[in-house]
Amino acid sequence: MRNFTVTVLDTTGIQPYIFGSNRLRENxxxxxxxxxxxxxxxRNALNTLKENINKEVYAFNAQHNQPEVKPYIEDGELAAELVYAGGGNTVLLFSQKQYAIQFTQILSKRILEEAPGINLVAVHQEFDWDNQSLYDVVQDLMKNDLDAKKRSRIPSAPLLGLSVTANCRSTQLVAVRMSKKFEDEDDEPYLISREIQQKRQAVNSANHKLTNKFLSSETSDTYEFPRRIDYLGRSEGDFSYVAVVHADGNGMGKRFQKFGEGKSNRDYITAMRQLSHSVNQAGINALQKVVDILIRSIKLEANGTRTVKGKFTIKEYNEKYNLPFRPLVYGGDDVTFVCDGRLGLELAAIYLEELEKQPIADGRILNACAGICVVKTHYPFARAYQLSEDLCKGAKKFVKNEDQGDFSALDWHLAASGLSGSIGEIRDREYQVPAGNLAMRPIGLRKQQDSDWRTWEGFTKVVKHLNEDEEWKGRRNKVIALREVLRQGMNATQKFLKNYRIKDEQLPLFPESSGQSLSLAQQGWLNGICGYFDAIEAMEFYISLKEESDANLSTENQATE
Structure with missing residues (x-):
């Protein structure tokens, strides 16, 4: 009988830890x-354990090791084996429970010293390799023990000043020193806590990792990822918005469960490693395509500046140009990035499209949903992230309610001014009118059936038409007038189209083939949903980066039979 201990690690309170500051460096x-x-x-803690107990361990690394290659803990030569690390969880096997506890102590100590503020949660369970299913044990630990420990955990109360002390500007904890100024930092040194000190010290390592992963040696000579919000492409005195984009794979927890179900213990370990690595690589590859497309869209102008599609100038610092885009959380299906507000919608859609193309170990398409929150540059970052996460959840709910299987979708909010209340409250207050819902979002990335018109293709076609067709281009008062009559419903919209002598007395058609888009174009509404209000709002917040988009723009309304 071979008895082992399963250990599952997770972290809590990550959202406020990462996004609780308005300083991009600290994020x-x-x-x-x-x-x-x-x-x-x-992995480092496993190697430290190896030195302490003088026994072999296997710190599996998907970047260097094949998932099925030995050594195996069941062969009796290992004190510990890393099963997989991904999706926020780390699963390990130990030959004795005392080794699991020692490992947790080593890792906890390092986190306390080098990343104060991160809360580590660990659960352990002994099991019989020969007579129990590792799959069942891990699922039980994650669903019951881990969740229970997260809920029952009493948040630690940091020891505040015992005498006269000063507070950290970012965390309000006791300050331990003044910040060291970065070269590209305008702020004067400010009081920081130990948590912020460690975050700031990690910035260069984070930048090095990001650059090595997404920029080639050639592109890194010209471009770099920004470390300041103001370097994301802000046009001073003109446009000052940032987009916070959060994307998450659909039903990934159940997908991992299904892929591991019914397998022997060793086959389960191999399967989890394969799936975890393929999902992680899919997210990396999709972001790489986003970076590549963005870089290809940057043009060198005659005056020596560089612009994105000629629309706005990107920042230059220290002989390098700052890309108007920065991934913050990446690796796996859970991704968060920030970018110039005019690129949020397009880059989110490109990411979802590229994610679907990536090979996954279980052979299924990796569909995901994205939430995009566009806010003023110095709007509270934690609030903007929370809204993007809520929008992502709203898109996932839309996918479930449509009852058309699994597909990718996105939802967004463009906050031209401040924000008050939840997304649901904002939608009820600002987008519900007697005629119905002014917002067509959330929308699917593509059509699932012929009658689908609430799609990314349809939305972008209308935005491009309003921005580039001679009938609407540069006629701001006319567009604003259309926006106001859409609030009044179908009859007012039809009168507007007639009075303004709009071609064929209809708005641009949506690309669907059931025939209902003609009615939508003539009335502005379909089944209580307005098809054009979102596009009008997004006219200044959408730039197409695809090379063929300008050439393929059709400005003629043609009914689809």
Whole structure:
């Protein structure tokens, strides 16, 4: 009988830890520390355990090791084996429970010292390799023990100042020193806590990792990822918005469960490694395509500046140009990035499209949903992230309610001014009118059936038409007038089209083949949903980066039979 101990690691309170500051550097450092805590640091802790107990361990690494290659813990030569690290969880096997506890102590100590503020949760369960299913044990630990421990955990109360102390500007904890100024930092040194100190120290490592992963040696000579919100492409005195984009794979928890179900213990380990690595690589590859498309869209102008499609100038600092885009959380199906507000919608859609193309170990398409929140540049970052996460959840709910199987979708909110209330409250207050719902979002990435018109293709076609067709281009008052009559419903919209002598007395057609788009174009509404209000709102927040988009724009309304 071979008895082992299963250990599952997770972290809590990650959202406020990463996004609780309005300083991009601190967000960057925090994200890097979180990624290290349950991945590389877990492997390092295993190697430290190896030295302490003088026994062999296997710190499996998908980047260097094949998932099925030995050594195996069941062969009796290992004290510990890393099963997989991915999706925020790390699963390990130990030959004795005392080794699992020692490992957790080693990792916890490092997190306390080098990443204060990250809360590590660990659960252990002994099991019989020969008579129990590792799949069942891991599922039980994740569903019951891990969740229960997260809920029952009493948040630690940090020891505040015992005498006269000063507070950290970012966390309000006791300050331990003044910040060291970065070269490209305008702020004067400010009081920081130990948590912020560690985050700032991690920035250079985070930048190095990001650059090595997504920029070639050639492109890294010209471009770099920004470390300041103001370097994301902000046009001073003209346009000052940033997009926070959060994307998450659809039903990934159940997908991992299904892929591991019914397998022998060793086959389960191999399967989890394969699926975890393929999902992680899919997210990386999709982001790589986003970076590549963005770089190809940048043009060198006659005056020596560089612009995105000629629309706005990107920032230059220290002989390098700052890309108007920065991934914060990446690796796996859960991705968060920030970018110039005019690129949020397009880059989110490109990411979802590229994610669907990636090979996954279980042979299924990786569909995902994205939430895009566009806010003023210095709007509270934690609030913007929370809204993007809520929008992503709204898109997932839309997918379930449509009852058309699994597909990718996106939802967004463009906050031209402040924000008050939840997304649901904002939609009820600002988009519900007697005629119905002014917002067509959430929308699917593509059509699932012929009658689908609430799609990314349809939305972008209408935005391009309003921005580029001679009947609407540059006629701001006319567009604003259309926006106001859409609020009044179908009859008012029809009168507007007639009075303004709009061609064929109809708005641009949506690309669907059931025939209902003609009615939508003539009335502006279909089944209580307005098809054009969202497009009008997005006219200044959408730039197409695809090379063929301008050439293929059709400005003629043709009814689809």
């Amino acid at each position: 960057i450092g925090a994200s890097y520390l979180v990624s290290q805590a349950t991945d590389n640091w877990a």
